[in-house]
Amino acid sequence: MREGYEVVYKRPKSLIETRMHYCPGCFHGTVHKLLMEVLDEMEIVEKTIGVCPVGCSVFAYDYMNVDMQEAAHGRAAAVATAISRLHPDKYVFSYQGDGDLAAIGTAETIHACNRGENIVFIFINNGIYGMTGGQMAPTTLKGQITTTSPHGRDPINAGMPLKMSEIVSGFDGVAYVERVSCNTAGNARKTKKALEKAMKISEQKIGTSFIEVISNCPSGWKCTPVQSLDWIKDEQIPYFPLGVIKEPGK
Amino acid sequence: MAAKGYVEISVECCKGCGLCVVSCPVKCLEIKKTDTNSFGLHYSFQAEDKCIACKNCAIVCPDACITVYKKTV
């Protein structure tokens, strides 16, 4: 370190010192990092149990230095339900992608939210199946080209993109819903704030928290990481507007 | 006068995505196009000594490979 300087930002302690397998520019890494920052700053690593999905973040337990369980595809909400019920004094988060949470796991997601399970859902919505090579997800935008919608998503065949945050915000059991992104530094800061708020709501045991992170998939979208930021701003955010959708007491 | 801040970017950890470069308000980061790390990837580095320690680059870095330093006095 140069003389006369101090560290003001560094890799969070609970993000394991290893190279993540994600493609260059993928927001999975960003969200992993922000989540670990929150756990470190709140000093709740010992009291946190995570669940990771099937999808690109299937190896999240290789990066997050917390106790974790890897769930079957779509079933993270069920796995997290049991952990939370049996360990009511713990913070339980479920980290899932859109194929996992909003397609194959819709039933588990909906019912866990409706029961108001004390779970923090971190929902990575990049509008595509990344791990399997870029197929159409329930969140793929209208007209968006993927390997299984090569002519663009046609709502006549595939319906419109699913707005999970709006759906779950309708349940009494859900305390807090916010849609965030990491496409700018400002939005990444808001993502961290939302994660922190969700963990604090978990401490109060007043219902489910649901943080949807509008994310990218440069590999699946066939663009550069920097180009993916434009797609988020110009295409995704207009359909999936950012902001608080529901919060306690309101 | 020395700059307000500076950054260290882990060459091996960086994948050269460039998200830090576009997030920097003073445009002091660049991708090293003339070199690669052991994974064969270009990497980001601080090209100009005018960092303001705003931390934007580190916050958006998906690989958590940026450490930000700020002048103490």
Added chain:
Amino acid sequence: MGEIRFMKGNEALAEAAIRAGMQGYFGYPITPQSEIVEYLAMQEPNHDYVLVHAESEVASINMLYGGAGAGSRVMTTTSSPGFSLMQEGVSYIACAELPCVIANISRGGPGLGTIQASQGDYFQAVKGGGHGDYNLIVLAPNSVQEMVDHTIMAFELADKYNTPALILTDGAIGQMMEKVVLPEPIEYKPNKPWATTGKTKDRERNYITSLYIKSEDMEQKNFKLQAKYKEIKENEVRFESYKIDDAEIIIVSYGVSSRTSKKVVDLAREKGIKVGLLRPITLWPFPTEEIARLSKLDSTKFFLSVEMSVGQMVEDVKLNVEGRKPVYMYGRTGGIMMTPEEILEYAVKKYEEG
């Protein structure tokens, strides 16, 4: 001497789970096992266990995964179609080596089938059931008392081997009422240092997974599982013999049809035909050595597998008889209970054919 009660099989199983120190139950209604969910829901305020009425069997089995992974003594119960739905989760649990108990109070299939008792889920129970190379410990109670005893044994075996234990019985045993002796409740203290209970400073993080993406790792995992299954086969085979020593006809039968078969033994002996019964109590591990031993006796003329299916367990009997003696099968399906007389008639016909 424990408490004596007159109970339905399903309720006895539920009560036994409570007394075994069960900490979490996750279930979904399906006939003919719904009394288990209902009983546990009714009793919940009096005990410390967690009960979640899940949205599906898919959710139940994955809650079981979560609960078992988090170090708790957990159970789910279902009936045949529900057990089919659970298979993906069972495979994950087997691979992740999580101790838990599953009960299948089976009914007639295939398809939506019938709600009457059946033994058509034998293959699914003992051959793994889901994807990949794995086995479950499979217990086959044939009385309400054994619903109690096997439930407690299932929890113990699951914990001993870190593997799911399945109670495979049928709607008849689940629905019938008999006298039972209930044991004193167990003070269960989990000792599972591998469980995800929150990473304390004195240890590395724990994670539960069934993912072994590198071929070499997956193969090593399979070697580890197979070594465990070998140990279970060596130590945990359980069966009951009835008038087997001088028998010329060996009936092999489990669960509710073993009760009918026992009557067949007595009826046959009244006619002067020496019939004996071998009742597997563990369907997996199967009493392979005992069947092989009996097949080598000069007195044994043939084997008769009696099961409420078109013939599933008979394949395992044949595998272990290895052609030394004929192996026949008598069964009914669709939930039709066999009478001792019809089984005896078939046995006598085969006996007279020589």
